[in-house]
Amino acid sequence: MKRAVICVGSPFGDDALGLVAAPLIEARLSPLGVPVLALDRPGVRLLPMLKGMEEVVFVDGVRSGAPPGTVHRFTEEAVLACLARHTSTHGFGLAEAVALSRRLDQGPGRLFLFGIEIGRAEGEGLTPATAAALPRLVAAVCAAVREGERQ
Amino acid sequence: MTERRELAIEVPVLARVEGEGALELSIRDGHIEALRLNIYEPPRLFEKLLEGRSYEEVPDAVARICGICPVAYQMSAVRAIESAFAKEVTPWIAAMRRLFYCGEWIESHALHIHLLAAPDFFGLNSVLELAEKQPEAVRRGLALQALGNEIIRFLGARSVHPVGARPGGFHRAPTRGEASALRDKLIAALPEAEALVRWCGALPLPEDHQDFECVSVVEPGTYPMMGERIISSRGLDIAIAEFAEVFEERQVPHSTALHCLLRGEPYLVGPLARLNLHWSRLPEAVRKVAQATGVRWPSDNMYHSVVARAVEIHYALIEAIRLLEAYEETAAPWVPLTPREAEGCGATEAPRGLLWHQYRFDASGRVLRARIVPPTSQNQARIEADLVANLTAFGLEREEAALRQRAEQVIRNYDPCISCATHFLRLEVKRS
Numbered sequence: 001m002k003r004a005v006i007c008v009g010s011p012f013g014d015d016a017l018g019l020v021a022a023p024l025i026e027a028r029l030s031p032l033g034v035p036v037l038a039l040d041r042p043g044v045r046l047l048p049m050l051k052g053m054e055e056v057v058f059v060d061g062v063r064s065g066a067p068p069g070t071v072h073r074f075t076e077e078a079v080l081a082c083l084a085r086h087t088s089t090h091g092f093g094l095a096e097a098v099a100l101s102r103r104l105d106q107g108p109g110r111l112f113l114f115g116i117e118i119g120r121a122e123g124e125g126l127t128p129a130t131a132a133a134l135p136r137l138v139a140a141v142c143a144a145v146r147e148g149e150r151q
Numbered sequence: 152m153t154e155r156r157e158l159a160i161e162v163p164v165l166a167r168v169e170g171e172g173a174l175e176l177s178i179r180d181g182h183i184e185a186l187r188l189n190i191y192e193p194p195r196l197f198e199k200l201l202e203g204r205s206y207e208e209v210p211d212a213v214a215r216i217c218g219i220c221p222v223a224y225q226m227s228a229v230r231a232i233e234s235a236f237a238k239e240v241t242p243w244i245a246a247m248r249r250l251f252y253c254g255e256w257i258e259s260h261a262l263h264i265h266l267l268a269a270p271d272f273f274g275l276n277s278v279l280e281l282a283e284k285q286p287e288a289v290r291r292g293l294a295l296q297a298l299g300n301e302i303i304r305f306l307g308a309r310s311v312h313p314v315g316a317r318p319g320g321f322h323r324a325p326t327r328g329e330a331s332a333l334r335d336k337l338i339a340a341l342p343e344a345e346a347l348v349r350w351c352g353a354l355p356l357p358e359d360h361q362d363f364e365c366v367s368v369v370e371p372g373t374y375p376m377m378g379e380r381i382i383s384s385r386g387l388d389i390a391i392a393e394f395a396e397v398f399e400e401r402q403v404p405h406s407t408a409l410h411c412l413l414r415g416e417p418y419l420v421g422p423l424a425r426l427n428l429h430w431s432r433l434p435e436a437v438r439k440v441a442q443a444t445g446v447r448w449p450s451d452n453m454y455h456s457v458v459a460r461a462v463e464i465h466y467a468l469i470e471a472i473r474l475l476e477a478y479e480e481t482a483a484p485w486v487p488l489t490p491r492e493a494e495g496c497g498a499t500e501a502p503r504g505l506l507w508h509q510y511r512f513d514a515s516g517r518v519l520r521a522r523i524v525p526p527t528s529q530n531q532a533r534i535e536a537d538l539v540a541n542l543t544a545f546g547l548e549r550e551e552a553a554l555r556q557r558a559e560q561v562i563r564n565y566d567p568c569i570s571c572a573t574h575f576l577r578l579e580v581k582r583s
Contacts, residue, residue: 015363041218047297048297100279104282104293
């Protein structure tokens with residue numbers, strides 16, 4: 001099955017979650033040969049990465065109002081519910097990229113999003129709550145990918 | 152005196168542009184009394200941020216100004232640095248910079264045409280809706296955009312904020328194998344680029360003829376990407392170092408981007424300006440397809456800028472193939488530079504138009520002063536002049552929603568990269 005883990009993040013504070021998590025996930029998934037991609041912006045450049053994918057697992061920081069450090073697992077319905085009213089290219093995010101790719105029949109087949117409820121997204125390094133939740137996130141992503149493997 | 156009736160429309164931003172801003176429109180007795188394109192993102196402080204940094208850091212720092220046109224920023228910067236340190240690059244480096252630039256024109260123009268501009272002409276709100284009505288066109292556009300990114304990666308190691316360029320050249324020369332693999336992909340995409348030009352030419356574009364001065368760099372014997380002189384459709388012909396003497400950057404209270412004027416007047420930079428000035432320098436194959444659209448080039452209709460972008464994609468593809476056909480590996484992808492106390496300018500044609508950089512360095516090569524004049528700030532005064540003419544002709548008595556939509560279309564013709572120029576559209580109409 002053609003699939004990938006796509007981790008999204010920026011260099012700042014807790015928003016770096018995807019970039020910090022990517023090598024940890026890659027190290028654990030390397031025997032399965034599932035590519036783990038890290039991306040500093042999720043917009044239109046996601047499209048070539050989604051093309052032809054049967055399953056994509058996204059990893060990103062989340063702000064939903066839950067306590068910081070909460071590990072989230074969202075289904076594709078929840079991800080696509082984030083579709084913003086399309087404004088500028090700066091407003092073209094992960095949900096828009098997935099929706100456009102699907103509309104062009106370019107995949108992905110299935111998708112999930114794993115994330116941690118993040119704190120501040122400025123400065124350097126993860127906040128203690130996000131850092132403490134990171135091993136649980138990595139374990140959850142790897143378990144989901146292995147689960148997909150068995151299907 | 153009529154009582155002033157104020158109508159403030161809370162529409163979330165001018166849609167489908169790069170960045171954010173607002174438009175204020177005051178209509179009195181059926182005439183436009185004031186029209187201001189407000190730019191309200193904070194000014195970019197890049198010029199100050201570069202002060203005190205080594206010339207070696209400049210290309211990677213300026214690439215961060217824009218995620219869509221980082222190559223332009225890098226190329227204007229490295230040329231300014233080399234001009235300050237009086238160093239010429241090799242023909243290999245000059246050719247690869249041109250190839251690098253082809254990638255950026257293809258990527259940036261394809262993004263603009265499909266995600267930002269085209270939905271207007273089908274009466275649709277977004278590329279998501281366009282993808283439903285015209286999936287083949289959107290697929291083709293995105294494939295071309297991805298190909299542009301691939302060219303950038305060929306030399307820049309990655310397509311977003313590429314890191315392959317350095318003062319003096321490139322860090323690494325790709326192999327011949329990589330070059331021929333890329334060339335084959337580009338050749339396969341040629342029919343797609345031709346079809347794109349035809350598709351853009353067939354869009355229902357309004358007739359709107361206006362009188363404006365076109366400005367771009369000139370490059371002897373070829374369609375310009377990087378040059379030493381700047382010309383205009385009204386006889387301007389200056390060395391790039393004379394830019395600041397002839398073009399005046401003016402602070403306006405309503406915007407954090409500077410307005411740039413030529414002899415006190417607005418002017419146009421970008422694809423339509425380039426095509427109008429350099430039509431005869433395009434290869435026959437490109438002109439033929441562009442002519443077959445029925446558009447008469449040069450054109451004084453700003454709506455033709457979307458067709459001009461498609462023509463430039465076609466051109467950039469042919470030019471990139473030519474450069475890759477002739478590709479040879481080199482052991483010297485860069486030339487060493489010796490810093491000295493000096494000033495230098497670089498001017499290149501970013502996808503959106505002329506991008507001018509000037510740096511003053513100390514003896515060790517540290518930046519003492521930097522000036523960056525992006526294309527969008529040069530087009531701002533022209534956009535305002537266009538809006539006044541276009542909206543007046545369109546009919547100021549129309550409803551706000553119609554006026555806003557028309558205004559957005561006009562602004563999109565310029566593909567303003569608001570995040571470069573600092574910054575898009577809430578419409579406020581005041582009628583009295």
